[in-house]
Amino acid sequence: xxxxxxxxxxxxxxxxxxxxxxxxxxxxxxxxxxxxxxxxxxxxxxxxxxxxxxxxxxxxxxxxxxxxxxxxxxxxxxxxxxxxxxxxxxxxxxxxxxxxxxxxxxxxxxxxxxxxxxxxxxxxxxxxxxxxxxxxxxxxxxxxxxxxxxxx
Numbered sequence: 023x024x025x026x027x028x029x030x031x032x033x034x035x036x037x038x039x040x041x042x043x044x045x046x047x048x049x050x051x052x053x054x055x056x057x058x059x060x061x062x063x064x065x066x067x068x069x070x071x072x073x074x075x076x077x078x079x080x081x082x083x084x085x086x087x088x089x090x091x092x093x094x095x096x097x098x099x100x101x102x103x104x105x106x107x108x109x110x111x112x113x114x115x116x117x118x119x120x121x122x123x124x125x126x127x128x129x130x131x132x133x134x135x136x137x138x139x140x141x142x143x144x145x146x147x148x149x150x151x152x153x154x155x156x157x158x159x160x161x162x163x164x165x166x167x168x169x170x171x172x173x174x
Contacts, residue, residue: 027106029135030174033115033124034104036134037141041099041127045092052089095127102126108173110152112144117172118152125149 023031104113104126114125122139129141142149152161152170160169 024106026174030104030106030115032134033139034099036132036139037124037126037129038096038099040129040132041092041095045089045096048088048092052086098127106174108156110149110155110170110173115139115172115174116152116170118168118170120171 102113107114110116110125112125116123116125122137123142124139125142125144127141128143128146131138131140133139144153148163151163152168155161155170155173157170157173160167162168
């Protein structure tokens with residue numbers, strides 16, 4: 023495996039690990055609030071018990087959306103081709119403005135080998151501005167001209 027392929031695999035693996043951790047956190051929050059929404063086996067519950075149960079059920083429902091979002095992001099990662107490429111497209115690692123991005127899903131910043139990356143969605147305006155370009159080609163975004171420095 024070439025150095026570029028190994029780097030790309032490391033970025034992919036870190037992206038997947040990051041999203042799996044986000045999913046696990048969302049599931050833990052969902053399950054905790056869902057469990058706290060269950061009234062115990064007593065026959066009579068006071069008003070505070072019922073209010074707390076409803077609030078926890080509402081919070082559990084609110085955490086269901088992030089769970090579904092993270093499942094969808096993991097599906098997107100699993101169904102994207104991360105082979106080496108020379109044009110900006112889904113699965114590409116792109117460098118411009120001395121920053122590095124991976125085109126697949128939006129993420130927070132993450133480090134691989136001391137280098138910072140960030141995931142961007144194929145629905146993002148910046149991706150649409152640079153889709154199909156090669157290293158050395160330029161695009162305009164928010165009134166700035168940017169040059170693609172590298173694509174893997």
